[in-house]
Amino acid sequence: MITYDFEKRGKQTLYEFLYQNIKQDILQNRLKADEKLPSKRTLARHLNISVITVENAYAQLLVEGYIYSIEKKGYYVSAIENMLYAPAALTPQSQRKKSSVKPSCFADFHSNSINFDNFPFSLWSKLMRESLAQKDKQLLQSVPFNGLEQLRAALADYLYHFRGMIVDPDQIIIGAGTEYLYGILIQLLGRNKIFSVEDPGYKKIASIYKSHDVLCKYISLDSNGLSTDELAKNNVDVVHISPSHHFPTGIVMPIKRRQELLSWANESGSRYIIEDDYDSEFRFTGRPIQTIQSIDTGEKVIYMNTFSKSLAPSIRISYMILPVHLMEKYRNTLSFYSCTVSSFEQNTLADFIAKGYFEQHINRMRNFYRMQRNLVIKAIHSCSLDKKVMIMEENAGLHFLLKIHTDISDEAFMEAAAKKGIRVSFLSHYFQKSENAKRHILVINYSGIETEKIEESIKRLAEIIS
Amino acid sequence: MITYDFEKRGKQTLYEFLYQNIKQDILQNRLKADEKLPSKRTLARHLNISVITVENAYAQLLVEGYIYSIEKKGYYVSAIENMLYAPAALTPQSQRKKSSVKPSCFADFHSNSINFDNFPFSLWSKLMRESLAQKDKQLLQSVPFNGLEQLRAALADYLYHFRGMIVDPDQIIIGAGTEYLYGILIQLLGRNKIFSVEDPGYKKIASIYKSHDVLCKYISLDSNGLSTDELAKNNVDVVHISPSHHFPTGIVMPIKRRQELLSWANESGSRYIIEDDYDSEFRFTGRPIQTIQSIDTGEKVIYMNTFSKSLAPSIRISYMILPVHLMEKYRNTLSFYSCTVSSFEQNTLADFIAKGYFEQHINRMRNFYRMQRNLVIKAIHSCSLDKKVMIMEENAGLHFLLKIHTDISDEAFMEAAAKKGIRVSFLSHYFQKSENAKRHILVINYSGIETEKIEESIKRLAEIIS
Numbered sequence: 001m002i003t004y005d006f007e008k009r010g011k012q013t014l015y016e017f018l019y020q021n022i023k024q025d026i027l028q029n030r031l032k033a034d035e036k037l038p039s040k041r042t043l044a045r046h047l048n049i050s051v052i053t054v055e056n057a058y059a060q061l062l063v064e065g066y067i068y069s070i071e072k073k074g075y076y077v078s079a080i081e082n083m084l085y086a087p088a089a090l091t092p093q094s095q096r097k098k099s100s101v102k103p104s105c106f107a108d109f110h111s112n113s114i115n116f117d118n119f120p121f122s123l124w125s126k127l128m129r130e131s132l133a134q135k136d137k138q139l140l141q142s143v144p145f146n147g148l149e150q151l152r153a154a155l156a157d158y159l160y161h162f163r164g165m166i167v168d169p170d171q172i173i174i175g176a177g178t179e180y181l182y183g184i185l186i187q188l189l190g191r192n193k194i195f196s197v198e199d200p201g202y203k204k205i206a207s208i209y210k211s212h213d214v215l216c217k218y219i220s221l222d223s224n225g226l227s228t229d230e231l232a233k234n235n236v237d238v239v240h241i242s243p244s245h246h247f248p249t250g251i252v253m254p255i256k257r258r259q260e261l262l263s264w265a266n267e268s269g270s271r272y273i274i275e276d277d278y279d280s281e282f283r284f285t286g287r288p289i290q291t292i293q294s295i296d297t298g299e300k301v302i303y304m305n306t307f308s309k310s311l312a313p314s315i316r317i318s319y320m321i322l323p324v325h326l327m328e329k330y331r332n333t334l335s336f337y338s339c340t341v342s343s344f345e346q347n348t349l350a351d352f353i354a355k356g357y358f359e360q361h362i363n364r365m366r367n368f369y370r371m372q373r374n375l376v377i378k379a380i381h382s383c384s385l386d387k388k389v390m391i392m393e394e395n396a397g398l399h400f401l402l403k404i405h406t407d408i409s410d411e412a413f414m415e416a417a418a419k420k421g422i423r424v425s426f427l428s429h430y431f432q433k434s435e436n437a438k439r440h441i442l443v444i445n446y447s448g449i450e451t452e453k454i455e456e457s458i459k460r461l462a463e464i465i466s
Numbered sequence: 467m468i469t470y471d472f473e474k475r476g477k478q479t480l481y482e483f484l485y486q487n488i489k490q491d492i493l494q495n496r497l498k499a500d501e502k503l504p505s506k507r508t509l510a511r512h513l514n515i516s517v518i519t520v521e522n523a524y525a526q527l528l529v530e531g532y533i534y535s536i537e538k539k540g541y542y543v544s545a546i547e548n549m550l551y552a553p554a555a556l557t558p559q560s561q562r563k564k565s566s567v568k569p570s571c572f573a574d575f576h577s578n579s580i581n582f583d584n585f586p587f588s589l590w591s592k593l594m595r596e597s598l599a600q601k602d603k604q605l606l607q608s609v610p611f612n613g614l615e616q617l618r619a620a621l622a623d624y625l626y627h628f629r630g631m632i633v634d635p636d637q638i639i640i641g642a643g644t645e646y647l648y649g650i651l652i653q654l655l656g657r658n659k660i661f662s663v664e665d666p667g668y669k670k671i672a673s674i675y676k677s678h679d680v681l682c683k684y685i686s687l688d689s690n691g692l693s694t695d696e697l698a699k700n701n702v703d704v705v706h707i708s709p710s711h712h713f714p715t716g717i718v719m720p721i722k723r724r725q726e727l728l729s730w731a732n733e734s735g736s737r738y739i740i741e742d743d744y745d746s747e748f749r750f751t752g753r754p755i756q757t758i759q760s761i762d763t764g765e766k767v768i769y770m771n772t773f774s775k776s777l778a779p780s781i782r783i784s785y786m787i788l789p790v791h792l793m794e795k796y797r798n799t800l801s802f803y804s805c806t807v808s809s810f811e812q813n814t815l816a817d818f819i820a821k822g823y824f825e826q827h828i829n830r831m832r833n834f835y836r837m838q839r840n841l842v843i844k845a846i847h848s849c850s851l852d853k854k855v856m857i858m859e860e861n862a863g864l865h866f867l868l869k870i871h872t873d874i875s876d877e878a879f880m881e882a883a884a885k886k887g888i889r890v891s892f893l894s895h896y897f898q899k900s901e902n903a904k905r906h907i908l909v910i911n912y913s914g915i916e917t918e919k920i921e922e923s924i925k926r927l928a929e930i931i932s
Contacts, residue, residue: 016753060752063861065690065720080722116606125598128810132591140582140778176642176782176806183649187677207802211653224531254531256546286526287482312606314809316642336673340642343780344594345808395529 001038001046002031014049018057026066026077033079037067106421107457112247112398113448116312118368120361124348127357131347143343145335147174147319151350155319158353165294165303171321173330176340178276178306178318182208184337185302185320188330189272193237198226200430200437202247205240205276218432221246225253228260237270244280244289248430248443250393250401258292265300272326277305281362283396284370299323307349309398310362317341317349369398372446372454379458384466398447401427404440406465413442413464420460467504467512468497480515484523492532492543499545503533572887573923578713578864579914582778584834586827590814593823597813609809611801613640613785617816621785624819629746631760631769637787639796642806644742644772644784648674650803651768651786654796655738659703664692666896666903668713671706671742684898687712691719694726704738705731710746710755714896714909716859716867724758731766738792743771747828749862750836765789773815775864776828783807783815835864838912838920845924850932864913867893870906872931879908879930886926 002025009017025031037043040058044051058075061067067075132139146152152169159165175181182205186195191214197206199218209216219230219239226241239261243253253261265271275292283289293303306318322330339346352358377391380402394400406413410426417424424442431437442461449457468491475483491497503509506524510517524541527533533541598605612618618635625631641647648671652661657680663672665684675682685696685705692707705727709719719727731737741758749755759769772784788796805812818824843857846868860866872879876892883890890908897903915923 019753056752063718063752064755065718065722065724078720078722080725113608116603119603119606121598121602121606125595128598129591129595132587132594136587137582137585140585140587140780142579142779176646177804179803180642180646180806187679191679204802211800213653213657252529252531254544256531256544258531259546286522286529287485289530308804313608313804314606316804316806316808334677336670337645338643338774338779338782340646340782340806342782342808342811345810 001043004047006047006049014053015056015060018047018049018053019060022057022061023066026061026080031077033077035077036073037075037077039074105418105423106460107449107453108423109442109444109446109449109457110423110425111448112445114309114313114398115365115368115372115447118361118364119312120357123357124352127351127355128344128348131344131351135347139343139347141343143339143341143346145337145339146170146172146330147339147341148343148346148350150354151346152319154350154353158358159321162359163288163291163294165291165321167293167321168324171324171327172319173322173327174317174319174339174341174346176316176318177308178278178304178320179204179208180340181304181318181320183212184334185274186212186214188322188326188334189238193270194235195238195240196231196234196236197240198242198246199432200248200427202242203430206432209240220433220436221249221251223251224257225251226257226261228257228264231261231264237268238272238274239265240274240276242276242278243292244277245283245397247279247397248399248401248427250395250397250399252289252396253292258295262292262296262298262300266298271300273301275301275303277303279309279397280305281310282366282369282398284366284373285395293321296323299325302326310358310365315345315349317345369447372449372451373400375451375454376444376446376449376458379455382455383459383462385458385462388465392441399443399445402442402444404442404465406440408465410439416464417461420463422457422460424461467509470513472513472515480519481522481526484513484515484519485526488523488527489532492527492546497543499543501543502539503541503543505540571884571889572926573915573919574889575908575910575912575915575923576889576891577914578911580775580779580864581831581834581838581913584827584830585778586823589823590818593817593821594810594814597810597817601813605809605813607809609805609807609812611803611805612636612638612796613805613807614809614812614816616820617812618785620816620819624824628825629754629757629760631757631787633759633787634790637790637793638785639788639793640783640785640805640807640812642782642784643774644744644770644786645670645674646806647770647784647786649678650800651740652678652680654788654792654800655704659736660701661704661706662697662700662702663706664708664712665898666714666893668708669896672898675706686899686902687715687717689717690723691717692723692727694723694730697727697730703734703736704740706740706742708742708744709758710743711749711863713745713863714865714867714893716861716863716865718755718862719758724761728758728762728764728766732764737766739767741767741769743769745775745863746771747776748832748835748864750832750839751861759787762789765791768792776824776831781811781815783811835913838915838917839866841917841920842910842912842915842924845921848921849925849928851924851928854931858907865909865911868908868910870908870931872906874931876905882930883927886929888923888926890927 004021040051040054044054062069066078068078069075151174152172155172156167156169159167194215195209196217196219199220206216217234217236219226225246231239243258261273265273273292280288291303293301303321307315373394380386388405390403392401392403410428414424427441427443428437428439470487506517506520510520528535532544534544535541617640618638621638622633622635625633660681661675662683662685665686672682683700683702685692691709691712697705709724727739731739739758743757746754757769759767769787773781839860846852854871856869858867858869876894880890893907893909894903894905
């Protein structure tokens with residue numbers, strides 16, 4: 001009869017030890033298929049353990065299919081393959097590859113990371129604590145598919161007062177990041193559509209369309225932004241643009257081009273404009289640029305924005321505003337998706353906006369970024385770079401362009417900068433069609449640079465072309 | 467010369483009022499294309515405002531493209547279309563449709579909502595507060611694409627100790643809900659694959675595959691779960707299953723069938739098994755069922771689980787465990803996606819698991835659900851239903867099956883129940899191939915029913931067939 005040394009069971013319970021041992025015996029073919037197991041009572045007596053222990057072990061083996069029972073006869077070993085079971089090979093630990101550590105650098109003008117020294121951390125956590133204290137169980141309820149009502153209401157109100165946009169909270173969909181929302185939009189608009197992105201542009205957007213395997217074309221820009229002629233020529237259905245502040249060129253699309261785009265969209269039922277307004281809050285002079293969404297009377301514009309840029313990248317809350325008929329379609333076809341943002345954070349953000357803290361924060365950040373920009377420009381003017389460069393598109397966003405009068409290739413410049421501990425990127429890197437790529441134009445992302453390093457970083461860049 | 471009544475400007479600043487008025491004049495064609503605007507100085511004197519006010523208004527009109535400037539000559543009106551601009555039509559308020567309010571009912575055995583009276587709310591918010599206090603700025607940093615390291619480590623540790631799974635934290639990907647992760651998996655495995663789901667099964671899973679426009683087949687179950695013969699017959703590449711506790715049948719897939727499935731997967735490089743383990747924590751007798759992932763030596767199993775069921779639906783944290791080679795592929799092709807869960811919640815959950823609270827919570831919930839189940843069963847036995855029904859698959863999860871000996875059709879029963887304020891669903895509703903659908907079997911989801919309503923609810927159901 002099967003016998004196991006219960007002294008060896010360590011911290012396992014009697015029942016677990018018995019279950020494991022019988023399982024091993026079955027897997028290693030020491031107990032053969034259709035072999036009858038001893039009755040519970042017999043085995044218990046034999047092993048000097050209680051019947052209930054054997055009963056529990058048999059029950060577990062039964063539910064997992066290692067043994068089967070025949071009424072009034074007893075328990076039998078199931079016929080199972082044992083080839084696949086090789087516990088020794090299970091651990092992937094040895095194959096483990098550690099993600100490579102990025103080489104640290106003195107200053108990084110490439111990444112458009114944001115500064116969060118100014119994030120009102122204590123205020124945010126106060127609101128989160130209040131929300132936890134006041135809302136209590138409410139926070140555990142399922143959130144509506146399109147997001148928490150308070151947050152959508154606070155957003156609509158904010159957009160009305162600070163962007164002049166008239167939006168019904170029911171047109172808003174909250175999601176965990178714009179990247180997630182792009183995927184949802186593909187499902188909403190249909191995979192048979194031809195999508196298009198700006199060239200040059202933010203590369204990740206095209207990567208996402210491609211990863212979803214939809215046709216995505218690159219449309220060139222002229223000085224007023226995306227060319228509508230090219231849209232027609234390429235049979236584009238859906239165009240993804242950042243008209244308020246294009247990355248990386250900084251172009252603000254003028255009203256005439258916006259109207260041309262709307263006319264283009266209105267020519268066919270399948271055409272839409274995705275207005276990606278990701279850093280529109282950071283305009284240094286004048287009012288924020290009016291959105292295309294505000295002048296769209298044909299239900300053609302899908303507006304998108306995110307709080308990852310304006311608050312912190314670790315706060316994954318974005319939203320889109322759908323035209324009324326698309327919202328109806330969403331409700332009918334995609335509202336089975338649960339909202340991807342936790343109610344705790346939606347509550348906190350709703351309060352943060354409704355109580356005016358968001359607007360205050362944006363103003364503070366705008367001032368901070370303006371100061372950063374001014375320091376970078378001042379550093380440029382006070383060193384040998386001054387006469388060899390031209391600063392462009394510096395009135396908005398978190399970057400500007402710096403045209404360098406030099407013969408050094410963009411690649412050689414980057415390499416030389418890297419040797420000096422400075423990461424930079426060139427406008428040319430953001431072009432898909434390299435024949436169009438404009439050379440010798442640096443994209444200076446200043447938002448994440450430590451203030452005290454600005455002067456030294458610019459000096460190091462100057463050395464390269466002096 | 468253009469003249470505006472500054473008395474009417476209300477709360478607008480002088481500059482904004484001037485900007486708005488000139489813009490309206492341009493859009494409504496009162497100022498014609500290429501018409502020269504008065505010089506800043508002249509207009510300022512004329513309107514009795516400062517030059518800087520006019521300058522700001524002109525600058526804003528310029529950047530938005532309403533006017534253009536010619537050096538040393540002045541400002542001119544741009545040629546723009548005005549057809550599209552019709553602010554009166556902007557508001558969709560009138561078209562607003564309010565989401566219909568669900569009729570309230572006495573008890574809902576249909577929805578598999580969970581009970582969160584037992585959620586350790588104060589503990590959760592304490593951890594969140596601690597995390598806010600201790601981690602501070604750290605919480606604002608971008609999270610790695612696959613999730614916070616502490617959370618992945620805590621999960622791997624938990625899975626090792628409570629599920630016997632050997633998992634490298636680097637194989638884990640955190641995401642905002644399994645629904646989101648399904649979409650990611652489609653991108654990872656390829657849209658050309660043939661996916662399959664269980665029939666009967668949880669309908670949302672098939673909806674998600676269909677919404678992504680990938681081929682998704684329904685595979686019938688026998689008493690041991692999904693049939694491997696049918697997989698081969700249908701040329702399936704990827705099979706999505708819940709082997710530990712199938713919804714709604716409650717079938718636990720026996721070890722033999724699991725091995726058959728693994729053999730099937732190992733026959734071709736393109737085949738994978740998605741093991742969706744969504745409610746495996748709630749087994750009332752014996753140990754948790756061993757996962758297929760644990761016996762997979764061919765890197766064929768993608769394991770998935772969620773905290774929406776075990777904690778609260780408003781906490782959107784799920785994860786998947788990828789085989790090593792798929793994780794490499796993910797790193798190379800999809801790691802540009804940002805992690806969709808905020809760092810605040812990942813931190814809190816990591817602490818919650820690492821400090822043992824999750825295990826405590828699961829034990830408490832398991833006891834609570836066991837009590838709920840027992841009360842429902844007791845109520846059945848104590849009323850006239852007792853002799854007309856058979857209870858099946860009651861040892862796990864948050865539901866069981868109730869076979870009713872009756873001639874009343876499932877539809878008629880549902881309607882009769884609804885009239886009594888009770889929402890129910892039948893097993894037959896979860897079948898795609900209706901010829902296979904088993905009739906007269908209620909799916910009793912007891913997890914969300916208020917304890918004090920159980921007896922009365924069952925009594926009302928009994929009345930239908932008495």
